[in-house]
Amino acid sequence: MTHDPPPALTVADYLDGAREMAAAGRSFLAHLLAEEAARRVDAPDTARSIRAQYTDPTTDRG
Secondary structure, three states, rough: OOOOOOOOOHHHHHHHHHHHHOOOOOOHHHHHHHHHHHHHHOOOHHHHHHHHHHHOOOOOOO
């Protein structure tokens, strides 16, 4: 018996999830999904942009 592996998630899939979690008030989960999306892009500027949109809500900025 063989099983096909699940399809790989794309950067767009992670960003969609991040947007959904942000809309649902789950900011830390949105941050984690966006961080994974940022890790998967090749362009450093794009990765920085993604990270800037979904900052870590547990970081004390005060």
